[in-house]
Amino acid sequence: MSDQATVDCAPPAAPTTAMLDWPVYELPHAEKRRRLEAELSALTRHHAAHCEPYARVLQARGVALDQAFTLETLPWLPVRLFKHRLLSSVAPDQVFKVLTSSGTTGQSPSRIVLDRATASRQTTALARIMQRFVGAARRPMLIIDHPGVIKDRRSFSARGAGILGLANLGREHVYALNEDMTLNLAAVQAFCAQHAGKPKLLFGFTFMVWQHFVLALQAAGQTVNLDDAVLIHSGGWKKLQDIAVDASEFQARVSQVAGAVRVHNFYGMVEQTGSVFVACEHGHLHAPAFADVLVRDAQTGGSLPFGQRGVLQVLSGLPTSYPGHSLLTEDLGTVLGEDDCPCGRLGRYFQVHGRVAQAEVRGCSDTQVTPSP
Amino acid sequence: MTDFSLMLPPGQTLEALAAQPDLPPWGSLQIDFAGALSRALMSAPAARAHPELMALGYWLRPGHMQPMLERLRQSHAQTALLPRGLVFHLAPGNVDTIFVYSWMLSLLCGNRSIVRLSSRASAGTDALLAVLGELLAQPAWQAIAQCVAFVRYEHDDAITARLSAACDMRVIWGGDATVNTVRALPLPPHATELCFPDKFSLTVLRASAVGALAPAALAALAKALVNDAFTFGQQACSSPRLVLWLGDEADTEAARTKLWPTVETAANAVAHGLGDAEHLNKDVFADLLAMDADVRIEPGRGLVRRIWLSQPAVHADTHCGGGLFHESRISALTDLLPLLSRRIQTVSHHGFAREELLQFARDAGPRGIDRMVPVGQALDFAPVWDGVNLWLAFTREIDIRA
Numbered sequence: 001m002s003d004q005a006t007v008d009c010a011p012p013a014a015p016t017t018a019m020l021d022w023p024v025y026e027l028p029h030a031e032k033r034r035r036l037e038a039e040l041s042a043l044t045r046h047h048a049a050h051c052e053p054y055a056r057v058l059q060a061r062g063v064a065l066d067q068a069f070t071l072e073t074l075p076w077l078p079v080r081l082f083k084h085r086l087l088s089s090v091a092p093d094q095v096f097k098v099l100t101s102s103g104t105t106g107q108s109p110s111r112i113v114l115d116r117a118t119a120s121r122q123t124t125a126l127a128r129i130m131q132r133f134v135g136a137a138r139r140p141m142l143i144i145d146h147p148g149v150i151k152d153r154r155s156f157s158a159r160g161a162g163i164l165g166l167a168n169l170g171r172e173h174v175y176a177l178n179e180d181m182t183l184n185l186a187a188v189q190a191f192c193a194q195h196a197g198k199p200k201l202l203f204g205f206t207f208m209v210w211q212h213f214v215l216a217l218q219a220a221g222q223t224v225n226l227d228d229a230v231l232i233h234s235g236g237w238k239k240l241q242d243i244a245v246d247a248s249e250f251q252a253r254v255s256q257v258a259g260a261v262r263v264h265n266f267y268g269m270v271e272q273t274g275s276v277f278v279a280c281e282h283g284h285l286h287a288p289a290f291a292d293v294l295v296r297d298a299q300t301g302g303s304l305p306f307g308q309r310g311v312l313q314v315l316s317g318l319p320t321s322y323p324g325h326s327l328l329t330e331d332l333g334t335v336l337g338e339d340d341c342p343c344g345r346l347g348r349y350f351q352v353h354g355r356v357a358q359a360e361v362r363g364c365s366d367t368q369v370t371p372s373p
Numbered sequence: 374m375t376d377f378s379l380m381l382p383p384g385q386t387l388e389a390l391a392a393q394p395d396l397p398p399w400g401s402l403q404i405d406f407a408g409a410l411s412r413a414l415m416s417a418p419a420a421r422a423h424p425e426l427m428a429l430g431y432w433l434r435p436g437h438m439q440p441m442l443e444r445l446r447q448s449h450a451q452t453a454l455l456p457r458g459l460v461f462h463l464a465p466g467n468v469d470t471i472f473v474y475s476w477m478l479s480l481l482c483g484n485r486s487i488v489r490l491s492s493r494a495s496a497g498t499d500a501l502l503a504v505l506g507e508l509l510a511q512p513a514w515q516a517i518a519q520c521v522a523f524v525r526y527e528h529d530d531a532i533t534a535r536l537s538a539a540c541d542m543r544v545i546w547g548g549d550a551t552v553n554t555v556r557a558l559p560l561p562p563h564a565t566e567l568c569f570p571d572k573f574s575l576t577v578l579r580a581s582a583v584g585a586l587a588p589a590a591l592a593a594l595a596k597a598l599v600n601d602a603f604t605f606g607q608q609a610c611s612s613p614r615l616v617l618w619l620g621d622e623a624d625t626e627a628a629r630t631k632l633w634p635t636v637e638t639a640a641n642a643v644a645h646g647l648g649d650a651e652h653l654n655k656d657v658f659a660d661l662l663a664m665d666a667d668v669r670i671e672p673g674r675g676l677v678r679r680i681w682l683s684q685p686a687v688h689a690d691t692h693c694g695g696g697l698f699h700e701s702r703i704s705a706l707t708d709l710l711p712l713l714s715r716r717i718q719t720v721s722h723h724g725f726a727r728e729e730l731l732q733f734a735r736d737a738g739p740r741g742i743d744r745m746v747p748v749g750q751a752l753d754f755a756p757v758w759d760g761v762n763l764w765l766a767f768t769r770e771i772d773i774r775a
Contacts (some may be wrong), residue, residue, distance in 0.1 A: 053664040060663035060670045060680075078656045085664065298649035301656075301674045311649060330653055356649045 019317050020124050022289040024132055025345035029338050032347065033071060036292060039317040040325055041069040047323035050089035054323040071292060072303045076313055076326040079271050082110040090115045090321045099161050101270040110270055115321040122274030122318055123168060129288050130169050133264050133278060134230045140195040141170025142188065142226075144204025144213045146177040159205065161273065166203045166232060176204075176213060183216040192224050199228050202261065205235035209254070210245065217257040226258040234266045234276070238354060247283050267352055271324050275316040277350070284341050284349035290317040293350055295335050296328065306335045311356060330356045377524040377532050380490060380502060382509045385522045390485055391539055393519050395456040398483040398768055399442050406508075406517050407477060408435045413508055419500040425604060425752070426500060429470045432754060433477065441756070442481070445764055453771040456483030457565065458541030460767065463489045463533075463555060465547030465569075467608040469497030473505075474754045475544055475763075476521065482767035485520040487536055491547075492527050534558045542767070545569065567766055569759055572610035572718035573689040576601075576748060577709070579724025580620030580702075583628040594723055595635035597749025601721060603645045603676075604752055607694035611719040611744075611751045614692050615699045617685055617709070619724075625702045633677065640676040640696065647676060651695030662691040662699075687712050706733045710740075717741030718759060721751045 019039060027035070045065055048055040054077070058065065063075050081087065088095070094115045101110040114122075143163055150160045167173055174191045178184050191200075204213065209231070217223065231254060240250065251263045267285050268276035275291035287293050294303050295310040304310045312333040315326050332353040341349045379385055396403060414420045414430030421427065431437070460479045464472035476486050490498060502523070509518040526532050537543055537558050544567045545555050552570045560566060576598065586594060602612050618625040655678040659670045662680060666688065671679040676696045682688070685701035685708065692699065703709065706729070709720075720742055722730065730745050743759045756763045 057660045057663045060659075060668050062669065062672065078653060078660060080653075080657050081660055084657070084661055298652040299674065299676070311653065328653070328656065330650075332649075356653060358650050 017121060017124070019290045020121060020128060024128050024288045025286060025347055027289045028346060029348075032289060032292075036290070036315070036317060037068065037070055037074075039290075040071070040074050040315060041067075043317065043320065043325040044069060044075060046320060047089050047325070051087055051323050053085060053087055054089070071294060071315065074315070074326050076328045077323060079110075079269070079327045079329050082112060082271055082322075082324070083108045086111050086113065087322050087324075088113040089323060094321070099270050099273065112270055112273070112324065113322045118319055118321040121320075123165065125274040125288070125290060125318055126165050126276065127169060129276060129278060130166070130232065133232070134169060134201055135199065137199075138169060138171040139199050139201040139230075140172045140174075140191070141167065141201040141203065142174050142176055142191050142229075143167065144176045144202060144209050146179050146181065147175045148179050161270065162205070162234065162268075163203065165273065170201045170203075177208075181208075181212050183212060183220070185217075185220065185222060188224055192226060196225065197228065200226060200230075202226065202229050202231040204231075204233055206233045206237060206250075206265065207235060207239045209233050210240060210250065214253050214257055218253075223257050224259070227260040229258070229261045231258075231261050231263045232266065232278075233263065234268055237352075241354065247279070269314070269329070271327055272314055272316045272319070274318050277314075280341060280343035280345060280349070282341060282343050284336060284343070285352065286341065286343075286345050286349050287347045289347065291315060293333070293335060293348055295333060295350075298356070306337055309334045309353065312350070312352065332356055377489070377526040377536075380523040380525055381506050382518040382521070382523075385518075387487075387522070387536075387539060389519070390487065390522050391459060393485055395458060395485060396480070396483040396516070396520060398454050398456055399446065399481055400483060402516060403481045403483070404435070404438060404442065406514055407433045407438050407481065409514070410473075410477075410504070410508060411435070413504050414501075417500065417504050419503060423469070423497045423500055424600075425468070425470050425497060426504075428752070429473055429501075429754075432474075438481075453773055454482075454765075454768040455771065456485075457767060457769050458484060459487065459539060460484045460542045460544060461487045461489070461536050461540035462544045463546060463551065464491055465551075466491035466493045466495075467547070467610075468605050468752075469495050469501065470754075471546050472498075472523075473501060475546065478756060478763045479544075479767045480517070480520065482764065484542070484767055486522075487540065488521065488523045489533075489536070490523060490525045492525060528554075530554070530558060537564075540564055542566065565766075567761060567763075569610075571689075571716065572743075572759070573615075573687055573692075573716050574611045574613050574719035574721070574751060575615040575617060575687070575712075575717070576613040576721045576723075576751075577617045577619055577703075577706070577725070578628065578632075578722070578748075580618045580624035580628040582724025583632055584624055586631075591631065591635055592639070594748060595632060595639040597747075598636055599639040599643060600749055601751035602698075603640055603643055603647075603696065606645070606647060606651065607696060609752055612694070613719070613721055613751060614689075614694065614697070615687060615701070618700070618702045619704070619706070619708075620702070621704075622702065629700075633673075633679065637673075637675045637677050645676060645696070647695055651693075654693040654695055655697045658691055658693040658697060662688055665691060685712060687714075687717065689716065706730075707737050709733075710737060713739045713741040715741050718743045719751050720745045721748045722746070723748045 048058055048065055058075055096114050096116045096119050099112040150163055174187055176188050254261050254263055264278055266276045266278040277285040279285050292315040294313040296303050296313055298311045312329045312331045319325050333350050335348050335350045338348045339346045411430045411433035414426050462475045472488050476488050479486050537560050542565045543560055545552050546569045549571045552568045659680055662668055667683040669681040679698045679700050682699055682701040685703050
């Protein structure tokens with residue numbers, strides 16, 4: 001297989017870091033498409049040459065590697081493959097760390113192989129994106145989680161990795177929660193007092209911010225003054241949708257307990273760390289220059305026009321250590337438009353509607369749920 | 374203490390069921406009840422929405438049961454067959470109707486039954502329970518109602534152990550994991566057990582025969598294949614997951630080109646119930662197989678997703694159902710032999726004479742295969758299942774010599 005892959009294509013140019021200097025939200029779509037298609041086509045050949053299982057998949061699908069792929073014709077992998085197989089495009093001694101997703105109960109976690117170069121690009125990309133929302137200067141940072149979640153650095157859960165990734169953007173980090181997930185009110189109040197009147201950064205996972213910060217403050221009958229803070233949060237709306245809390249309700253309730261806090265949600269996944277999609281002030285998730293998003297029909301696999309709901313495919317120019325540059329997610333979404341969001345940012349902007357409804361599992365093994373290893 | 378929920382009949386208790394005498398084997402009361410259930414199913418509006426319930430009703434009709442029982446009576450006229458007693462059935466979640474087949478055969482043999490329904494409710498099961506509830510409430514069927522308890526509970530070894538300890542026979546439908554888990558729970562020393570673990574089924578099509586089909590016959594074959602594969606989302610053990618073409622390359626290519634578009638059309642015409650999740654699953658399992666074996670993922674993406682295997686093989690663990698077909702070519706029935714294990718259940722076929730199949734089954738020494746049926750009959754239940762004659766398994770024989 002490797003013989004064949006190297007015959008098919010010239011040794012792929014090592015993806016460069018030049019992409020990271022592309023203006024994050026200023027590339028008009030034709031120019032962005034031209035640049036991204038070249039990068040993603042090169043990445044496809046790179047992974048085909050360096051990750052045998054990926055090459056086998058492309059071969060089985062009859063994908064010709066010598067073509068110039070478009071965003072629409074670029075092959076994708078189902079994101080769930082990373083739960084089944086460890087897919088790596090680097091030699092074992094080049095592995096810097098393996099990210100794992102926390103995973104839904106009963107499912108195996110995703111495992112994502114990172115070398116130093118990919119990890120570094122992820123960190124830089126995340127910073128480039130987030131600076132557009134919080135500025136270049138590092139802000140004092142309140143992390144709405146407990147410090148234990150990043151203690152064991154050998155097991156990089158998605159939660160821990162997310163916190164560490166964002167922590168780079170802040171300074172003088174304070175954790176808002178105790179180990180038992182109760183609110184550390186004294187720590188939060190001290191943080192507010194110390195940085196009163198200055199820009200601040202808050203980060204947490206959506207449901208934890210809601211449950212352990214907003215509701216906890218409310219239950220305690222307390223408010224804190226976090227004026228001039230930006231709250232970045234991520235991690236899915238499912239649990240909040242279940243209790244009918246949407247983005248505007250979320251923003252309103254945060255403001256009630258914490259003052260003039262600007263809230264930005266982002267959509268991202270451990271399989272494409274770094275190139276995240278941040279919601280603008282209009283609540284639209286935006287593709288940065290080095291990433292993009294498509295919507296596909298689950299049955300036919302065909303790409304759908306803007307405005308139609310389907311399964312989200314996410315593209316990222318960052319990953320060279322694992323074949324995750326083009327992934328079909330299991331999330332439903334709609335691309336709302338491109339280059340014309342009222343916020344002024346260029347690129348595609350979209351909405352996520354939630355997970356694809358899980359089919360009723362109708363295997364023979366019904367009467368017993370098999371625990372996954 | 375957690376306990377099971379009694380679904381039917383109201384007021385039934387384990388104690389009452391244990392104290393209840395058995396019914397006479399193949400007694401007229403049970404046969405009449407089978408007829409009543411058949412009529413109720415075939416006329417219930419809710420059942421009409423579920424073809425598998427109609428099939429069950431058709432199977433239970435007197436015109437089908439009576440001759441079958443008559444043959445049994447004749448072949449066992451000189452023996453004394455009695456019920457085993459209290460039978461504990463653990464029903465699977467993939468096929469809604471199995472619990473009724475299992476219970477009815479047991480009942481016809483005179484046994485009392487505890488039936489554990491899948492903890493996952495389904496529209497088909499709900500419709501069945503509604504029909505059964507109405508029937509068992511009628512005065513005419515009180516003697517039947519006294520001999521059964523339909524229960525439901527989340528996986529709970531303690532409850533399963535308690536019910537197992539009370540029974541004379543245990544029947545486990547549904548998956549290797551279930552069989553292994555339940556088998557670890559003891560039965561009374563005298564009790565017997567039947568297990569129906571995971572199975573894999575395939576279809577063998579003679580390429581030249583498919584190639585020669587006129588359009589109407591081709592459409593009928595496609596519809597039959599769709600019925601076998603899509604009725605339970607390709608999750609029934611007898612639903613074909615591998616299609617093997619018997620013939621030369623040219624005939625095979627011609628027949629494939631002809632059949633599959635017709636199957637796609639036929640699949641789209643039925644209420645298959647497959648959604649985005651199944652389509653995404655098929656992507657995952659196609660790619661996983663591509664990593665393991667030399668395959669070609671066929672480009673057409675419809676309800677039917679096909680993967681051509683360069684070598685015929687059974688890839689049971691890299692298959693998710695939902696309209697995914699592994700496909701390959703063989704030159705003779707004996708090419709099946711290396712693929713066969715006890716896991717292989719149904720071989721549905723088209724283009725073969727009975728003699729040819731019989732000769733293969735008798736002379737070639739296949740290590741697996743429980744049944745060989747024409748395409749379209751893969752889901753048809755029969756009292757001989759996975760090689761076990763259930764009429765005899767649900768009875769005990771008193772050996773009498775004089």
